[in-house]
Amino acid sequence: MKLSVGFLLVFLSAALVAADQDYEGYRIYDVIPSNAEQAKLLHQLSLQGFDFIGESRLLGHPSRVIVSPEQLEKFEQFVEGEKITNSLVNSNLGASIAEEFAQLQMQRLLAPITGKGRLSTERYYTHEEIINYIDDLAERFPSRVYVRTVGWSYHKRVLKTITVTNGDGRSGKKVIFLDGGFHAREWISPAAVLYVIDQLVEQFEENAHLLKDYDWVILPMVNPDGYEHTQTGTLARMWRKTRQPYKSGTTTCYGADPNRNFDFHWNEEGASSNPCADTYAGPTAFSEPETIVVRDLMHSLSDRGVMYLTIHSYGNYLLYPWGWTSDLPENWEDLDAVASTGAEAIKSATGTEYTYGSSTRVLYIAAGASDDYGYYAGFNISITMELPGAGSIGFNPPVTRIDEFVTETWIGIRAMAEKLIEMY
Template sequence: MSRLGLFTLLFGLALVAAEQGYEGYRIYEVTPTNAAQGKLLHGLSQQGYDFLSLSRLVGHPSRVIVSPAQLSSFEELLKEQLISNRLLNDNLGATIAMEFAQRQLQRRLSPITGKGRLSTDRYYTHEEITNYIDDLAARYPERVYVKTVGWSYEKRIIKTITITNGDRRPNKKVIFMDGTFHAREWISPAAVLYVIDQLAEQFDQNADLLKDYDWVILPVVNPDGYEHTQKGTLARIFRKTRQPYKYLGQTCYGADPNRNFDFHWNEEGASSTPCVDTYAGPKPFSEPETVVVRDLMHSLADRGVMYLTIHSFGNYLLYPWGWTNDLPETWMDLDEVAKAGGDAIEAATGTVYAVGSSTNVLYIAAGASDDYAFYAGFNISITMELSGGGITGFDPPASKIDEFVTETWIGIRAMAEKVIEKY
C-alpha cells in the first residue's frame, strides 16, 4: 500500500471513529494541595465524573474527564476551591479517534494467527490471547496446560493457563495472577502475556520461579468489556462488565468487577448507581466473571501463597485493606513483598512505585479482589497499578508496550523471588 493510500485509510478510519462520541470532552489534571481537596475530588468520582486516575495523596495528580455539560460547573468548582489544575486535552473524541484508526491500520497490516510467540508491538484481542495460550499448551504439553474455567455474560470463554516445570508434584504451592479486570486497561493483558512468555517460552531463564511453585494465570477476567473497548471511540474508555441494568428508564451496562466481591461489598468507594463506573452490582458476585475469579481463589486457597492482579494506571503496589484505613496483622509481610518489587523496578529503570495499603496510598475501594483473596487465605495479595501512557493513561502507544511490560516483569519477578524466599 502506498503512503498516500495509508494516509487515506487512516484518515477515513478516524472520521468514522470520530462520529461515535467524546467530541468536546476534556481531560484535566487536578492536584489536591490539602486533605479537604482530596476528599472533594473523591466525592466527585461518586457523582458521575469519570476519573481516569484518582489519588488521595496530597500533591499527587489525578486525571478526570469532563463532558461539555459538566464543564461550566467543574471549572467554577476548581476556581472556588483553589484546586491546582491544568488542561491536558480539549477534545478527547478527536484524540481517541486517531489512536483508534492507527490501531485498526496496524491490525490490517500485521494480522496474526495466535500461534508462536506474540510480539510486544501491538495489543491483542481476547480471541488472539486465547488462541495463544492454547498454542502454548500444545507446544509444551509437559509444562503447560489450559483449562476453561467459565464464561462471561456474553458467553465468551474464560480460560486459565497453568505453567509448571513439568514435575507434576501434587500440592505444589501456587502463585495466582490475573489481568484485565477493567476493560479499558489494555496494558494489563499485555503485561500478563509477557509474564506468560517469560515463564513458558523463556523457561530456562526462569526455572527457579517454577521449582516449588506453579503459576496459574487468568489473562482476561473481563472479556466482554475488553472486546467492547475495541469497537470505537465511544467504547474505548469503558471500564465495567457488560451485563445490562435498568436505571431511571435507561439501560446502563455492567458493574465494576473490582467492587463486586463479597467482602465489605458496596461499602465506601463503591456505588449503588448502575450508571456509575464504580457500580458494585445489585448483589455480591452478580457478575459471572467475578464468580469465576472467586471460585478459582477458593479452589487454590489451600496451595495459594500469592495473588497478584494487574491494573493500570498510576505506579502503585497496593495491598489490603482497601475497605478501611486499618492494616491487617501481617501487613509487614505484604509490605516486604511489595517493596521488593518496587525497589527492583526503581533500581533497574528509575521508575518509582508508591507502596502501601490501598486505602492509605490510593483511595477506599470496598469489594475488591485483592481484599477477597487475602480474606480467602492467600498470604500475599497485591494489586499492581502499572505506568500510564497516552492521553487517557489507559492507552500507552504500541511503541511503549515493550518498555512497560519488561519493566513490569522486573517487579513481578522480584516479588515472586521474595515470596519463594519467605514461604
C-alpha cells in the first residue's frame, strides 16, 4: 500500500505535543531506510511532529521514533506500506520512565552532595547542584578558576560560566567555548560537561598542556528550566524545549527549541513555526533568554575564540557547519580534521564509532542551530558532539554507565583540543 505525504500529514498532526504526555503504552521503534525515497518519507514524519529521538539520513542507519497508542495502527500501516525495515526497541516507554525515576531518586538518597568537593559519576545532578559545584571550584582554586553570572532563564534560574585557566596570569589567550544542556531531556550532556570541568581543574597536572595557550569557558547548563522540568516526574521526562509559554490559537504551548532559535537562517528548513512542535523556532530569533546568553557569550569571546563545542545526545556524531545548507564552509578541511581526530581517538580507545561530517550531509537540514551561529560569529572550529544512546530511552545511560560514557566523551574532546592546539 502506497501512502501519500498528504495522508501522513493528517495522521501525524496529532503527534504535536501541546502539554506533557502520559507515556504509558508509548512505543519506541527503530526504522531503517534502504533508499532515498524511504529516507525522505521518514524525514517528513519528523517535520510533522513525530518525535524522532534519533534521526539519520544515512541509508542503512536506524532512526528512532516514539509512537503513541493512538498512532500505532497507522504507523504500522505506513512502515508496512512503504516496506521500511523496523524493529520494536521499547514496548512501554511509560514503564521505562517510571523505572528510571525510581533509580534517580534512589541514587540521590544514596549519594547526596553538600556542594563541596568533587562530584561522582554515579548519578545525574540538579541545576542547583551543578551551580553549587562550580561555585565551590572557584573557591578552592581561585588562581585558576573563575565563575561568572552571565544571565537568567525564563524562570529566573541563574546561568553561570566557569572559566578554567592555568593560573599564569597571561591575558588574551585563545578560547575554547564549551556548553551543554541545550535540550532538556539529554541528561548525559551536562554530565559529560561536568566531567570535562573535573579533568581540567581537579586533574590539572595531567591536562596542563590543554591550558597553556588556551582558556576554557564553559556553560554547563544552557536550558535549566527545561532540564529541571524533566526531573519533576514521569509526565515531563521527554521534554525537549525551554519553558516560556506561547499561544497556538486557544492552546497554550510551552517553550521553543533553543537549537533552532539562533538568528542565522532562522526558521528555515528543519525548524517549525508551530508553538506546539518540538522543533519550534520561537516567534522570533533569540526569543529565548537562554539563547541570548549563548549569543552574547559567543560575541564577547569571538576575538579570542577558536573552537565552539556543544554537547548533545544522542547518535554518535561529530557534526560541523553548515546545518542550513549542504554547502561546506571554506575551511571545512580544518573542521573535518578536528572532528575526525575526536572520532578516531574514541574508536581507538573504546571501539565506539562516531560518524563525522557536516550536519546536512550526515543528518538533515536544521537551520537556526548554535553550531552554525558559532561559526558565523567567528569560531573557526564549531562542532556539535552527539553522544551515544543507551538505556531504554536513549538520551541518558543508566546511572551505572555514566562513568563509562563521560570518560569516553572526554577522550574525544581531549583529542580534538590537542588537534586544535596543533593547528592554531
